[in-house]
Amino acid sequence: MLTQPCTPPRSAAKLGHVTSKLPHRRTRRFSHAPWLLFCAAAAASCGAPAAEPRAAPSSVLLVTIDTLRADRLGCYGHTRAHTPNIDGLATRGVRFERALSVAPLTFPAHVSLMSGTIPPHHGARDNGVFRAVEELDLLAEVLRETGLRTAAFTAAFVLDSQFGLDQGFEEYGDVPQRVMHPKGMLEHRSAAEVNAEAFAWLNTLDESEPFFLWLHYFEPHLPYPPPNERPAALRDHPYDAEVSNADRALGQVLARLEELGRGEETLVVLTSDHGESLGEHGEASHSFFVYQAVLHVPLIFSHASLPAGSTVSSNASLVDVMPTLLELLEIEGPPLPPPARSLAASVRGAASTASSPPPPVYFESLNSLLNYGWAPLQGVTLGDDKYIRAPRAELYDIARDPAELSNLLATDAERARALEEMLVALLAANPGREGAERELSDSDRVRLAGLGYTGAASPAVTENTLADPKDGIERVRKEELILELFNAGRHAEGVGVLRELLEGDPANPVFNSRFGFVQLMQGRFDEAIPYLERSIENGYRVAENVTNLALCFLYTQRLDRARTVFEEALAINAKYLPALFGLAQVHVGQGDPDAARDRLDELLGLWRGGEDPIIAQARQLLATLPR
Incomplete structure (x- = not known):
């Protein structure tokens, strides 16, 4: 029952709003609004000697590896790393030593990357409850309007097309929404699945068509596979093993571009949305704190026209990627607010000629x-100084x-x-x-x-x-422990820790949601309802949580209430599979087979293939309905 819907790739039909924006064009000069002068610090100079002029790239491969710390790559000094393909990009291109994310959260960071704006400007402040609004000029829109074919293939539901990052992409490969885990982990898929869709799309292109391809890999993100699925040398280092797996997937894409004769024309940009704390400052993963462990990300530009093996030592931000990439492609971009700036001169190896100091990194x-x-x-970070409000x-x-x-x-x-x-x-x-x-x-x-x-x-x-x-990290750590215990099948211990958390913070929406979910899974529907209701009342209005409450009403035959709550869940996420299936069951119970059939047809229309138990259940229920 707790299964999520599959989402089809977006087609060009969705992109009608793109043409209503100001057109972008190929140009020999890059123009964007000057960023404001915030400080009197001297601008840092960087870069290698200027290279001989080479033809500008015509295509772009952007790879974002989720949860990737810069200091866990060989080219950033990690001795245990097995990342030959990423290291090779750095050897052939330009590596930024001090690139920083805008947020330790996947969706806000990617919106900043694709828009050249910081979260206070674009408005996406967290995962799941925000979207990239159509008024933003996103990178794919700019590139598509100048004639590039565009496609994206993502590895996590948090980047689902419903959240708006599909703007400008002819094809947008979403993640099938499958099983909802007790820990609330958003569904993800492997880099191999991402690559398979990317290779199929590349094969559809004419060899003369320039393209923008964005690939998102999820490997370094929790949860990690068991030790027997890791390379022997990294068996005791699960994070490094997953970084290595992502690197291997990148190598396969680079090899495919060479096989297709597209390698020489393609600018490759490698970065991450954020890093991973790995226990630093008491945080096991990310999203809570803003220390360097979660903000310092890799940033590499690789193309034959760039000085091979050079490094840039000054601070850079994810918001700088869009204007830099556009200038390297010789495409005029939209005006951008501060602190975004093009770093193309540094990438090309030219000494800094800026008349004013660089802005702080937000x-x-x-x-x-x-x-x-x-x-x-x-x-903000300015030079070596970092301030946290x-x-x-x-x-x-x-x-x-x-x-x-x-x-x-x-x-x-x-x-x-x-x-x-x-x-x-x-x-x-x-x-x-x-x-x-x-x-x-x-x-x-x-x-x-x-x-x-x-x-x-x-x-x-x-x-x-x-x-x-800082005063709440122990409670967050206990919540992470609960998830670990449930994943290990130690449910009684997990429930005990949850009760302890609720005693200390009885109104906490996340803790109430987790406890209600546990009661639901154990068949204690009446016991689950007050916890889930309290969670929603206190702000945790995500489709999964609202659906769990609706399921409790469904299983206790309170069908009118179940219908209302399922509809509330679908108002939050119209493609959420369990809510569609649950609502179909309510319609059956209320003697309305036509409405049930409509919901099941809608559900099956969202399916993209692959194993999904709820699809079989939906087909079985559909077969029992009278025509």
Whole structure:
């Protein structure tokens, strides 16, 4: 029953809104709005000697490897790494030593990557409840309007086309929504599946057609496969093993481009949405904190026209990728707000000629606010200085203290104040965007508006009205432990830890959702209902959670209530398979076979193939309905 729907690739028919935007064109000059002057620090110079002019690339392969720390690659100094293909890109291209993500969350980071704007501007602040609005000029739209064929194949549901990143892509390969795990893990698929769809698409292209192909791999993200499925040398290092698997998949794509005779023309860009804490600062994975472990990502540009084996040592941001890529392709892009800037001169190996210093790099995480009701985190990095706005603010010298263990705020308050002023100015230059919220609870909207997170630059989040996330990490760690226990089949232990968490934070929406789900899975439907209702009332309005509540009503024969709640779930996610199947069952129970057939036909129309138990159940139910 707890199975998610499959989503078909997007076709060009969806893209009608693209042509209504201002057209982009090939040009010998790149133009975008100048970023604002935020500081008086000297601009860092970087790069290798200028190379002889070569033909600009005509096609682009963009690869984003989810949850990839830069320091776990061989080309970034990791001695245990087995990443020959990524290292080869660095050897043949340009590697940024200090590229930073805007957020330790997949969807906000990818929207920034594809739009050249920071989250306060584009409005996507978390996974699942926000979308990329049509008013944004996304990279695929710009490239398609200049004549490139465009396709994307993603590996996680969090990037599903319903969230808006499909804009500009002729084909967008979504992830089949299959089994919903107790931990709430969003469905994902392997790099091999992603590659298979990409290879099929590449085979449809005429050899003269330039293209933009985006591939997203999920391998380094939890959960990891068992030890017997890892290379012998990395059996005790699951994260490194998964990084190696992603590298192998990349190598297969590079080889296929060579086989098709498209390698020489293709600019390859390799990066990540964010890193992984791996236990640093008490965080097992990512999304909660904004330390370097989750923000420092690889960034490599590789093409024959670029100086091979060169490095750029100054700070870069994911928002710089779009303007840089467009300038390398000699395509005029849309005006972009600060802090986005083209780094094409650095990529080409030219010394910096900027008359003003570089802007600070912005970062944030609203995960603690939206999921726990605790204070959000925002900050900026300028040179070696990193400032984190929080109830107890933090200041680090990341060159001398890369692990961020020595908070300098008490000894250098003036520097922290200067960085806070830059943060305020940066937020003022990036007003919020209406319509990015897919489905926020009233309480979340009140929190966001009251804290200036509709785009206002107010520093109100520094007030001690909300808990500092640093004080809540132990509770988050216990929640992660619960998921580990359930995955290992140790359900009784997991329930015990959940009860402990609820006793300490009885209103917490995530904890209530988890406990309600456990009761549902154990057949205690009446016991599950109050926990699920409390979770939804307190802000956890995602389709999975609302559907779980509807299932409790269905299984206890409260069909009218079940129908209402299933419809609420479908209002959040119209393609959520369990809600469609559950609603069909309600229609059968209420004596309306025609309505049930409509829901089942809709469900089966979303299926993209592959094994999916709920598809068989839907077909069985459909076969019993009178015609």
